[in-house]
Amino acid sequence: MTSQKQRNIEAMLEIFDVGGDGYLTAADFAAHAESTCGALRLPAGSPHWTTIHTALDAWWDHLVRHGVTLAHADGTAIPTGECVEIMQDRLVDDDAFFAATVGPIADTVFRVLDADGDDAISTEEYVAVYLASGLTREVAVDAFTRIDTDDDGRIDRGEFVAVVREAFTSADPDSPGAWFFGVRPD
Template identity: 35%
Template sequence: MTITAQDELLDRKFDICFSHADQNRDGVVDASDILTFASRVISAVEEPFASPKSVAMLQVCDDWWRALVAGLDTNGDGRIDPEEYRVGMRRIVGSPEAFDAASRPVATAIWQLCDRDGDGDVTAEEFGKVQAAFGATPENARLAFQRLDLDGDGSLSVNELMIAFRDFYTSTDPETAGNWLFGADFQHGRGA
């Protein structure tokens, strides 16, 4: 199989996503990593853990984990290694329906947590808090926000963020705005 520039681009993105999920950095993703990820996002946005948004985030991440392990854990060990993740994600991004089913609930829960006042828009400050949970520096969060604010109105709609989320995970276009979802590190070959 010939590796194309588009394959390499997607692999870099998948590696970044894997690193976000592998919270304890042991080289595999398991249920505790996903719970830690959810808790980290909730803490970053300063949402009370008993709130409906937090409970929804925890439930969605539990559901997400169950779907990931069922679909990507090919050796049945209850963990997902980087190769299983890449192979499984290639299959998922190849189908818009599969991608939406796998990712939309998690992305929606994250952006609803990010939208602190529930007005449907995310400010630069709100966005920065979620980006911190993903390990982005304040500068990277600022750069990402500027690139993703396509209409220049100073806020990101939850819909704009969902489009960026989809573009980051699925687009093979190196110039898509969604590639800025996690800031400049991705642009400079870092971020995994």
């Protein structure tokens, strides 16, 4: 049986596999960085743009360092399944990995989505990221509702950080993090 943690990691890596070929490459991570920055309307070279690109470059570097085999002869691609194993077995509980990759991305996304600067993300602000990743509005609204753990109609920084961490570490299908990548728990 596939755990919620594994489903979340698979869903995230499916989004990262921009080429859709079942392999992750540095080009996929760069394209995902561009897509994310475009969805967030970040100007090229701005501090937020740089943070997203730097963090996704670091993420790719972590996967390569921890990869057992590289699929292509030129060493440029890792099968998505192997990346899931690397994430589950070596990276999701590594504080240094989070500090260099997921943390800066989450902080940047939160700050950008909090368009009015009230230290909270509204439903519409949250839905925008899901739509940019190719997920549906229905899934986005469902996720928002579950992530808004205090039911106040907004996601504050504490809720956001906790959910991002849970998305990678929790196997509990009832946790708010189980919904972060738009994967309905079984």
